[in-house]
Amino acid sequence: MSTEGLTHHIWSRYNEELERLRSSVLEMGGLVERQLSQAISGITEPDVRLIVRVAQEELHVNQLERMIDEDCSRILATRAPTASDLRLIITILKTITDLERIGDEGEKIAAIAARLATRERAQSRYRELRNLGELVIGMLHDTLDAFARFDTTLAVEVLRRDRTVDEEYESIHRQNITFMMEDPRTIRRALDVMWVVRSLERIGDHAKNICEYIIYLVHGKDVRHTRIEDIERELQAARA
Amino acid sequence: MRPSGRGMLQVAVDETRRSSALNAPIKARVEALSFYYGSYLALKDLNMEIREKQVTALIGPSGCGKTTLLRCFNRMHDLTPGTRYEGQIMLLPEDMNLVERGVDPIEVRMRIGMVFQKPNPFPKSVFENVAYGLRIRGVRSHIRIEEEVEKALRASALWDEVKDRLSNSALSLSGGQQQRLCIARALATSPEMVLFDEPTSALDPIATARIEELITALREQVTVLIVTHNMQQAARVSDYTAFMYLGSLVEFDETSKIFTNPGQKATEDYITGRYG
Numbered sequence: 443m444s445t446e447g448l449t450h451h452i453w454s455r456y457n458e459e460l461e462r463l464r465s466s467v468l469e470m471g472g473l474v475e476r477q478l479s480q481a482i483s484g485i486t487e488p489d490v491r492l493i494v495r496v497a498q499e500e501l502h503v504n505q506l507e508r509m510i511d512e513d514c515s516r517i518l519a520t521r522a523p524t525a526s527d528l529r530l531i532i533t534i535l536k537t538i539t540d541l542e543r544i545g546d547e548g549e550k551i552a553a554i555a556a557r558l559a560t561r562e563r564a565q566s567r568y569r570e571l572r573n574l575g576e577l578v579i580g581m582l583h584d585t586l587d588a589f590a591r592f593d594t595t596l597a598v599e600v601l602r603r604d605r606t607v608d609e610e611y612e613s614i615h616r617q618n619i620t621f622m623m624e625d626p627r628t629i630r631r632a633l634d635v636m637w638v639v640r641s642l643e644r645i646g647d648h649a650k651n652i653c654e655y656i657i658y659l660v661h662g663k664d665v666r667h668t669r670i671e672d673i674e675r676e677l678q679a680a681r682a
Numbered sequence: 683m684r685p686s687g688r689g690m691l692q693v694a695v696d697e698t699r700r701s702s703a704l705n706a707p708i709k710a711r712v713e714a715l716s717f718y719y720g721s722y723l724a725l726k727d728l729n730m731e732i733r734e735k736q737v738t739a740l741i742g743p744s745g746c747g748k749t750t751l752l753r754c755f756n757r758m759h760d761l762t763p764g765t766r767y768e769g770q771i772m773l774l775p776e777d778m779n780l781v782e783r784g785v786d787p788i789e790v791r792m793r794i795g796m797v798f799q800k801p802n803p804f805p806k807s808v809f810e811n812v813a814y815g816l817r818i819r820g821v822r823s824h825i826r827i828e829e830e831v832e833k834a835l836r837a838s839a840l841w842d843e844v845k846d847r848l849s850n851s852a853l854s855l856s857g858g859q860q861q862r863l864c865i866a867r868a869l870a871t872s873p874e875m876v877l878f879d880e881p882t883s884a885l886d887p888i889a890t891a892r893i894e895e896l897i898t899a900l901r902e903q904v905t906v907l908i909v910t911h912n913m914q915q916a917a918r919v920s921d922y923t924a925f926m927y928l929g930s931l932v933e934f935d936e937t938s939k940i941f942t943n944p945g946q947k948a949t950e951d952y953i954t955g956r957y958g
Contacts, residue, residue, distance in 0.1 A: 450956040522914050524941045524953045662943025 456521055460530065463513050464590075467534055467541075470506040471586040473499055474545045478582065478645065481552040482575035485568050485638065488559030496552035503545040507538050526659075533659040537589065540648040544582065547641040547648075554634050561631060570617070571638055574610045577603065578642045581649040588653060594660050594677060597653035601670055607646035614639045704936075707774070709734035709875065709905040710755070714769035715781070717750055719762070724750045726929045727769070732875075732922075734774075737897060737906040739920035739937065741913065743952065747929040748909045752877050755780060755907060756794040757787035773874075792819065795868030799880040801860035803852035803867075808844050811852045811863055815871040830870055837903070838866035839896050858889025865896060869904075876900065878908040882915065894919050913953055917941045925949045 451457050477499045484492040514535050517523060523531050558568070581600050588596040618632040657665050657673070661680040665673045710732040717725035725747045732738050740748040750759075757780065759765045767781040773793070780790050792815075803811050812831040821827055831848075835841040840862040844855070852863055861881060868876050878897065882890040897919045900906055910916050916923055916937065923940040925933045925948070933940065933949045944950045951957065 450951070452955050452957055456955070524913065524917070525944055525950045527954050528942060 453521075456517075459513070459517055459521075460527065463510060463517070463534060464530075466506060466510050466513070467537060468586060468590055470503060470510065470538060470541050471582075471589070473503050473506070474541050474548065475579065475582050475586065477503070477545055477548040478551070478575075479579050481548045481555060482572065482579065484552055484555035485558060485575070486572050488555070490556065490559070493552045493556045496549055500545050500549050503542060507542045510534060510538050529659045529662060533655040536655050537652050540651050544645050544648045547645050551638050551641050554638050558631070558634055564628075564631060564635075568635070570610075570614050571635065571642075574607065574614065574639060574642050577607060577610065578645050578649070581607070581646055585649045585652050585656075588656050592656070592660050594657050597656045598670070598674060598677065600653045601650055601673065604646050604650045605670075607643055611639055611643045706733040706736050708732065709774055710780075711772045711774065712751075712769075713772065715751075715754065715771060716768040717747075717754060717759070718764075718766040718768075720764040724929055725754070728931045730924060730931060730934050732905060732907060734905050735901050735903070736921040737901055737908060737919050738922040738924065739916035740907065740909045740924050740926060741911075741916050741952070742926035742932075744911075745928075746926040748924075748926050749879055750929075751926070752796075752879055752907060752909050755875070755877055756791045756796050757781070758796070760787050792871050793873055794875045794877060795871065795873040796877040796879065797861070797864050797868055797881050800884050801857055801864050803855070803860050803863050805851065805853060807849045808852050808855070808863060809848040812866045812870045815867060819871060831866075834866040834870040835863075837869050837900070838862045839892065839899070840866055856889070858885050858892060861885060861889070861893060862896065865893075865900075869900075873904060875905040875907065878906065878910075880909055880911060883911065890915075913941075925952060927952070 451460075477496050480492060480499075481496055483489075484496075514531050517531055521527070581603050584596055584600050587593065588600065615636065618636055621628045622632045651666075654666050657663060657677065661677060663676055663680060665676065668676075708731045712728050712730045712732070715725055715728045716723060728751065740751060742748050753759055754767065754771060759767075770782065771780040772778065773780055778785060780794070804814065806814070809831055812834050813827050816827050816830055821830070832841065832845075835844065840859060843859060844850075844863075847854075852860065855863060861884075865876070865881075881897075882893050885893065894915060897906055897908065901921075908916070908920065920937045923935065923937045924931055925940065925944075925946070927948055933944060933946045935945065939945075940949060941953060944953065
C-alpha cells in the first residue's frame with residue numbers, strides 16, 4: 443500500500459479522519475524527537491532549565507497520545523476498518539505507545555543530564571554518550587520518516603542500525619566497569635552514564651518496534667522476533 | 683535487545699477453527715463455470731472449491747454475479763427462459779454435476795436448500811411450513827414428521843419460541859422468526875448444503891445476530907454458501923471469502939486473509955470502501 447491510497451474512500455469524512463490521525467502521530471513523533479535531542483544536548487552542554495522544558499513537552503506528548511487513542515477507538519467503533527485501514531489503526535495504536543515510552547526515556551535522560559551538570563565532568567566530555575545519542579536520534583528520525591512515507595526499505599535499514607546501538611551499549615558498559623575499578627570515586631558518575639546508555643538503548647528498541655509495525659502496515663507481514671536476514675527475504679518475496 | 687530468533691518458542695495461538703477450515707474436505711467444485719442470460723455473459727469462467735462444513739461468503743458490488751452464482755447451485759435459473767450454463771459445478775463425493783441438463787433440479791434442491799433475502803414462509807401453520815419438504819418427499823409417518831420438524835426447529839434455534847403455537851399461522855411470527863422458520867424449512871430435508879441469499883438484509887440487528895449465530899452453528903451439520911452485502915457479516919460468519927467483480931472471481935481465500943491483507947488491489951478497494 444502507499445500513502446496516496448489513504449484518501450480514496452467513498453466517505454470523505456473517513457479520509458479526513460485517517461489523514462488527521464496520521465498527521466497527529468507525526469506531530470507526536472516530532473515532539474518526542476525534539477525532546478530527545480534537547481535531553482542529549484543537555485549532557486554535553488549543561489543547561490539548568492532543560493529539565494523543565496523537557497517535562498513540559500512530555501505533558502503535550504501525553505495529551506497527544508490520549509487524543510490519538512480516542513480517535514482510533516472511535517474509528518474502530520464507527521468505521522469497522524478492514525485490510526490496510528485496519529492495519530493502519532493497529533500500527534498507530536502500537537506506535538504511540540512506543541513513542542510515549544521514548545518520551546519517558548527522554549525525560550529520564552534530561553534528569554540525569556541535570557545531575558551530571560552539577561558534578562565534575564568526565565575527561566571524555568561524554569563524547570561516547572553524544573555519539574550513541576546521535577545514532578539513536580537518527581534512528582528515531584528515520585523511523586518517523588519511514589512512517590510518513592510508508593517506506594519499508596528505510597524501516598529495514600533502521601532495524602539494521604539497532605545492532606550498532608547494541609554494540610555501542612556493550613562497549614560503553616565495559617568501559618565504565620573499567621573506570622569504576624580503577625577509581626571508585628567515579629562510580630556515581632559511571633552509574634549515571636550507564637542509566638543514560640540504558641535509556642538510549644531502550645529508545646533504539648522502541649524505534650525498532652515501530653519499524654516492525656510499519657512493515658506490517660505496508661505488507662501485512664508480522665516480522666517481530668524475526669532475524670533481519672529473514673525479514674529481508676520475506677519482504678523481497680512480498681514485493682515480487 | 684536482540685531478537686531471540688524464530689522457533690525458540692512456538693506459541694499456539696487459537697487456530698483450531700482456521701486449521702479445521704484448511705483441512706476440510708472439498709464439498710463442491712466449480713469448474714470453468716460460465717453463465718448466460720440470453721446473450722449476456724453473467725459469470726465468466728469461474729473456478730473455486732467449496733469446503734465441506736465450512737461457511738463460504740460471496741461478496742462484491744451489485745451486479746457482480748454473486749447471487750447468480752449462488753442460484754446456479756440449486757438450479758434456480760431453470761425457470762428463467764434463455765439462460766445457459768457452461769462448465770460444471772461438481773457436488774462431491776459422487777461428482778454429480780449440478781448444472782447438467784439430465785440432473786433433476788428437484789433432487790438438487792433436496793440436497794441443497796436455500797434461504798432468501800426476504801423471509802417467505804408459506805401461508806400455512808408453523809408446523810406445516812417445516813413439514814412441507816418432508817411431505818413432498820413422500821414421508822407419511824406422523825411420528826417421523828413430528829420428530830423431524832422438532833429437530834429442524836431446534837437446529838434453527840426457533841423451537842423454544844414456537845413450540846406452544848405450532849398450529850398458528852407462520853405469518854404471525856416476527857420477521858426474524860420467519861427467517862429462522864425458513865431456515866428450519868430448508869434444514870428439514872437434511873440437505874448437505876444451504877445457500878443464503880442476503881438472509882439478514884431485512885432484519886434488525888438483534889434478529890441479524892441470531893441468524894449469524896445460527897449460521898455459525900450450522901457449520902456442524904452442513905456446508906454453507908452465503909451472499910451478503912454486509913462486509914462485517916462476511917468477516918464474522920465465514921471461513922472462506924470469494925470476492926467477485928463484473929462476473930469474474932477476483933480473489934478467493936481464507937476470510938481472515940481477505941479482511942486483513944487481501945492479495946488484490948480490487949479486493950482491498952472494495953472491502954475498505956474505496957473507489958478503485
